[in-house]
Amino acid sequence: MGNWFDKEPPPPVVLVPPLFDFPPIAARTRMLQSSYNMLFGKLALKCLFEDYFEEARHFSTIIMLKPIDDPHVDIMATVSGPLDHKPEEKIAGNALFRWQSDVDDPHTFMDLFVSNSDHVLQMRSCAYYPRYGFGAFGILPLLSKKRVTAEDYGVMGLRYGSGKLSAGVTIMPYAIKDELPKSAWLVSKLGRFTVGVQYEPQYGSKDDMNYKNLLNWSCAIGYGVGSGSPLSPSFNFGLELAKSSQFIASFYQHVVVQRRVKNPLEENEVVGITNYIDVGFELQTRMDDTKTSNNIPDSTFQVAASWQANKNFMLKGKMGPLSSSLALALKSWWKPSFTFSISATRDRISRTTAYGFGLRVENLREASYERADPNFVMLTPNKEHLAEGIVWKIGKRPMLQSDVNAGNFESLPKELRPQGIIL
Known part of the structure; x- marks a missing residue:
């Protein structure tokens, strides 16, 4: 009986919610893309600047589901269009059936894409072998309303990827000799620095289809800190000279903070909750003397920030020289989960405010609150603290910050692990 009365209370813990969208949906098809277009913080900035910012006076609906009996397949359908029906605008519908x-491991897969746009039916496939680092991929439009360029007949590519190097080339099988290759890239990671170069010829005149034309080349350098896990703060700074005509400077920072929580629905040992704050900035400036229309400025910038207070609430905002937007997203982690978002866009020129709405239904990513020791973010644990963490026997042992710093993510759900070691 003495064990019942002398039972020690559970140790204090903090809640660690999953991110709304991690890993990003775009990361599932990154093996079809050039690594140059995914690194240097580009994927994180794209998600920060675009996700949940619905187009003004438009709606979007995304359904992402997979069967319970076969988790290897899933389907994603999207429907978007204007809130007020206009003859010149039509409702766009797409569907993607995927097998991996x-x-x-999302790197070996095949999917079928159907749409009411130009490419009615398209097949994409990728095979990657982690042991050797080599992969092959292809994009084949099976049915299309029109085939004008060689790209409309398909694209194939080869790539090599490791933790320090990524190289690849894409070709169009039905292209003429002067249109080969379609693109080629080489990216290398040197410590915290990442450098890359990409060749992407501009088709228009034969004078542009050579390796000596600087307009066909892009180069970038980035500095990054962090493991890529949502539990680890990260920082990325990048400089890029695109097409030898546009200079792009950007930075992205992911911050993990801890705040106190007083929720009567939680257990007494819950003393705090982890929040995620993301900040990004991008500046684009033209370097050539090409004349553009009055609607396209020579230099532009945008800055954005997001705050995820818990697993159900996220607030985002972004600002540019022409407009500012604010987005609110509410997520329920049912099976499937539902996410409702509303965004407001303020046009500085017309001084009008327009709204957009979005709805997402998903069961691709399953996540729940994880528990961490109370010093997970605020303090650095010492040896005595680690010893206490090992001998805890009441309830589930919380995560320790030392495990995350050491790169031990095996005990965590994949929604909280880094995206992978492939550059």
């Missing part, structure tokens, strides 16, 4: 060989 490994549930936890």
Whole structure:
């Protein structure tokens, strides 16, 4: 009986919610893309600047589901269009049926894309072998309303990827000799620095289809800190000279903070909750003397920030020289989960405010609150603290910050792990 009365209270813990969208949906098809277009913080900035910012006076609906009996397949359908029906605008509908060989590894897959746009039916496939680092991929439009360029007949590519190097080339099988290759890239990671170069010829005249034309080349350098896990703060700064005509400077920072929580629905040992704050900035300036229309400025910038207070609430905002936007997203982690978003866009020129709405239904990513020791973010644990964490026997042992710093993510759900070691 003495064990019942002398039972020690559970240790204090903090809640660690999952991110709304991690890993990003775009990361599932990154093997079809040039690594140059995904690194240097570009994927994180794209999600920060675009996700949940619905187009003014428009709506979007995304459904992402997979069967319970076969997690290797899933389907994603999107419907978007104007809130007020206009003859010149039509409702766009797309559907993507996907199969991947490994549930936890999205790099080998095949999907079928159907749409009411130009490419009515398109097949994409990728095979990647982590042991050797080599992969092959292809994009084949099976049915199309019109085939004008060689790209409309398909694109194929080869790539090599490791933790320090990524190289690849894409070709169009039906292209003429002067249109080969379609693109080629080389990216290398040197410590915290990442450098890359990409060749992407501009088709228009034969004078542009050579390696000596600087307009066909882009180069970038980036500095990054962090493991890529939502539990680890990260920082990325990048400089890019695109097409030898546009200079782009950007930075992205992911911050993990801890605040106190007083929720009567939680257990007494819950003393705090982890929040995620993301900040990004991008500046684009033209370097050539090409004359543009009055609607396209020679230099532009945008800055954005987001705050996820818990697993159900996120607030985002972004600002540019022409407009400012604010977005609110509410997510329920049911099975499937539902996410409702509303965004307001303020046009500085017309001084009008317009709204957009979005709805997402998903069961691709399953996540729940994880528990961490109370010093997970605020303090650095010492040896005595680590010893206490090992001998805890009441309830589930919380995560320790030392494990995350050491790169030990095996005990965490994949929604909280880094995206992978492939550059």
